[in-house]
Amino acid sequence: MTTTLDEQYYSSLLELQQLDFALVELTLFLDTHPNDMQALQQFNQLAQQRQQCAHAFELRYGPLLQFGHSYSKFPWQWSQSPWPWQV
Template sequence: MKQAADPAKERYALMEKIQMVDFALVELTLYLDTHPQDTQAIQQFNQLAVESRDLKSAYEQRFGPLRQYGASFSGYPWNWGDSPWPWQL
């Protein structure tokens, strides 16, 4: 019999993936600032940007808003204040 997944473990695993992809995006941004003609780096940046967007969307659908000031939609009732906050993971 398959055991139910632990939501807390799922939350942390998904957040870790988001952090890894976003870290790579920051590094690629710095690299592209000095190598703006690197087509492969631009392709990789764009692929990771899509992956980051999709991961964040999946996180928010499962666990609630991740970003504030209109970058994330809220469920009903207002759930931005639900814990843990993204930076607490």
């Protein structure tokens, strides 16, 4: 089953990708600068923002992750495409 995607889908997915990129970069920075309070605060802020963004995305479009990391509505959504990595 293929779902029709709207502009908001792509916009939300892009926001998640941008947050993920920033979180990876901050993780690498914090690995070498563990006492940088400003970077740590920014990391925690972006982690919270990413969690909220992912939750909103999943409520509207279905799960982002498998193996119990994301909930599914009824009926089982994981069989519906496209999956986030396919777009």
